[in-house]
Amino acid sequence: MSKRVKVLTAAAALAALVIAGSLLSSRLWGEKQSKANLSGPLVYSQGMTAAEFAAANDLPLEVVTASFGSREGGFPYYDMKALPPDGLRASVERELALYNEAASKNWLKIILKFVMWAAFLLVVFPLLRRGLVKGALRNWLYFAGVLIFGVALGADPSPMGTVKDAVVLYGQSGAIFPPRLKALGIFLLLVVLANKFICSWGCQLGVLQDLYFRLGQAAGLKRWRLPFTFTNTVRVLFFVALALGAMMGSDIIAPVDPFKIYSPLALTIWGAGFVTLLLAASLFLYRPWCHLLCPFGLVGWLAEKISVYKVKVDYAKCTACGACEQACPSTVMGAILKRDRVIPDCFSCGDCLAACPAGAVSFSAGRRQRPPADKFKKS
Ligand code: SF4
Ligand code: SF4
Numbered sequence: 001m002s003k004r005v006k007v008l009t010a011a012a013a014l015a016a017l018v019i020a021g022s023l024l025s026s027r028l029w030g031e032k033q034s035k036a037n038l039s040g041p042l043v044y045s046q047g048m049t050a051a052e053f054a055a056a057n058d059l060p061l062e063v064v065t066a067s068f069g070s071r072e073g074g075f076p077y078y079d080m081k082a083l084p085p086d087g088l089r090a091s092v093e094r095e096l097a098l099y100n101e102a103a104s105k106n107w108l109k110i111i112l113k114f115v116m117w118a119a120f121l122l123v124v125f126p127l128l129r130r131g132l133v134k135g136a137l138r139n140w141l142y143f144a145g146v147l148i149f150g151v152a153l154g155a156d157p158s159p160m161g162t163v164k165d166a167v168v169l170y171g172q173s174g175a176i177f178p179p180r181l182k183a184l185g186i187f188l189l190l191v192v193l194a195n196k197f198i199c200s201w202g203c204q205l206g207v208l209q210d211l212y213f214r215l216g217q218a219a220g221l222k223r224w225r226l227p228f229t230f231t232n233t234v235r236v237l238f239f240v241a242l243a244l245g246a247m248m249g250s251d252i253i254a255p256v257d258p259f260k261i262y263s264p265l266a267l268t269i270w271g272a273g274f275v276t277l278l279l280a281a282s283l284f285l286y287r288p289w290c291h292l293l294c295p296f297g298l299v300g301w302l303a304e305k306i307s308v309y310k311v312k313v314d315y316a317k318c319t320a321c322g323a324c325e326q327a328c329p330s331t332v333m334g335a336i337l338k339r340d341r342v343i344p345d346c347f348s349c350g351d352c353l354a355a356c357p358a359g360a361v362s363f364s365a366g367r368r369q370r371p372p373a374d375k376f377k378k379s
Contacts, residue, residue, distance in 0.1 A: 007219035011212060014146075015261075015279060018208065021151035022262045029109055029154065036060055036103075038096055042089055059096065066095040090174065097173035101180075105156075113153045114186070117202045120148065124201045125194065128363050129309075133350035141201065142211040150204030155262040159187045159203050163295040164242065164253055171246020191300045194363075195307040199290065199300060200348040205259050206290060209282040210349070213329060216283030224285045225331050228344035231291040235298045242295060258289055286329035287347065301345045308365050311336055311346055311353070315371050317360035327355030339370050 036059060043056040054064040067088065124141060127133050133141065155161075162184040169175050190198040199206045217223065245252040256274035260267045267275070281288045290297040304310075313324075313336065325334040332344040333352045352361045 004219040004221075007215050011215045011279070011283065014211065014215070015276075018146065018151055018261055019264050021147070022154070023264050025152050025154065026263055026265060029106060036063065036096055036100060038089075038093060042092065057092075059092065060099055063092065063095045063099045066098075067091045094173045094175040097169055097175045098177055101169065101175075101177045105179075109153060110157055113149065113157065114183075116148055116153065117198070120145065121190070121197060121201060125197070128348060128350050128353070131350065131353040131359075131362075134354035138350065139211065139214050142207045142214070145201055145207035146204065146211060149202060150208060150262040153204075155204070155257075155259040155266075157183055158205065158259055159198055159296040159300070160205065160259065160294050162187060163299050164251075167243055167295065168246045168251045168253075171243060172249055172251075187296070188299070188303050191303040192306055192308065194309040195304055195311070195346055195348050196300050197309075197348050199297070203296075204262055206287060206347070208261070209279070209287045209289060210347070212279050212282035213286050219283070221283055223329070226285065226291070228331055228335075228342065232298075232301070232344070234292045235294070238293050239295055239298050290347070291330070291345065297345065304343075304345065309363060310368070311348070312362050312364055312366070312368050313337055313371070314360045314362065315369055315375060317358045318356075318371075318375070319358050319360075320376055321357065323355045323357060324352035324361050327351045336368065337371070338376055339368065 038057065038059065044053060048056070050064045050068065051061060053059075054061045057064075124133065127137075162180050166176070166180050166184065169177060169180075187198050190202075200210075201207065242252055255268055255270050257271060258275040258278050260271050261275045278289055285291075311333070318337075322337075325337055328334070328351055329349065330344060330347075332346045334340075335343045336346070336352075348363065350363070353363060355361075
């Protein structure tokens with residue numbers, strides 16, 4: 001069997017492992033579903049108690065008390081004679097959305113995932129700093145990330161979900177789910193601390209795409225590098241479409257959400273087709289979802305601008321051989337090396353560190369230097 005066939009067989013086996021393992025773990029964790037809906041007009045009458053209002057509308061009592069609690073006088077003093085109060089339906093819908101968000105979460109799994117993220121990133125960070133993340137070790141780390149953060153701990157939460165679900169929930173109901181904001185804050189803090197480190201090593205879809213890219217390279221497939229102006233324009237437009245869709249009551253990512261590969265029973269036929277296409281594209285293209293479509297990819301790229309730890313070049317050691325630029329799976333190392341005005345996303349993969357024969361590339365704190373004016377001029 002040729003090397004290419006072997007590697008592509010491994011890619012198919014990886015997909016099968018992810019789907020079968022995720023089916024098993026979803027069953028073990030037990031999938032939680034949203035509980036309550038508001039259909040039809042609100043049912044109310046004068047003198048109704050909150051409990052009666054809740055029962056008449058098939059709503060959880062806590063949704064009703066929260067909806068009335070924010071009104072003048074507060075529940076239970078709110079005067080039901082004044083019904084229908086302005087905006088009551090909107091506030092019931094908002095509280096219902098928050099209730100369903102909380103009810104759909106498995107808090108034990110979420111806490112465990114954050115603990116595992118902290119532990120895993122603390123292991124990878126010093127390895128990356130020392131330039132030891134390369135070759136088989138890198139692939140095993142990605143594989144471990146796929147198994148832990150995806151197969152074992154599922155599609156939710158994810159860095160992408162914190163942005164996407166926040167935009168959708170706010171657009172659809174005007175609600176902000178506080179635990180999600182905290183999670184987003186933690187993810188952005190990690191980006192600020194160490195350049196998209198959570199995407200690099202903790203995002204369940206990010207590591208899966210990365211692993212596929214490494215398999216494609218091992219099979220000798222051609223590497224495509226799309227210009228950042230193109231990928232980022234697509235990503236911005238997609239973000240705008242997501243926000244507009246949310247304001248019109250829909251979630252444009254949900255039908256094709258590739259994170260659902262870790263929740264296979266939730267995959268639609270379109271979703272299955274899309275994730276297959278995405279993983280096939282990942283064999284040639286570095287992290288296509290991250291660069292072209294991911295809402296957190298876009299937000300994280302902005303936050304990356306103030307990252308403390310990042311890839312830097314020591315121009316006193318650099319021999320301008322271009323090995324780091326060549327080794328980088330995307331266009332970012334070329335931009336870092338030459339200090340372009342716009343630096344694309346860096347996924348802290350460590351390829352550039354491992355490739356530099358002069359030890360001039362580091363993953364370290366502080367500002368990036370500017371190259372001497374004639375550093376990259378051909379003699
Ligand atoms: S940019 Fe990529 S790695 Fe980061 S959250 Fe999005 S899918 Fe995950
Ligand atoms: S090889 Fe590219 S993506 Fe990887 S750490 Fe270096 S600059 Fe970032």
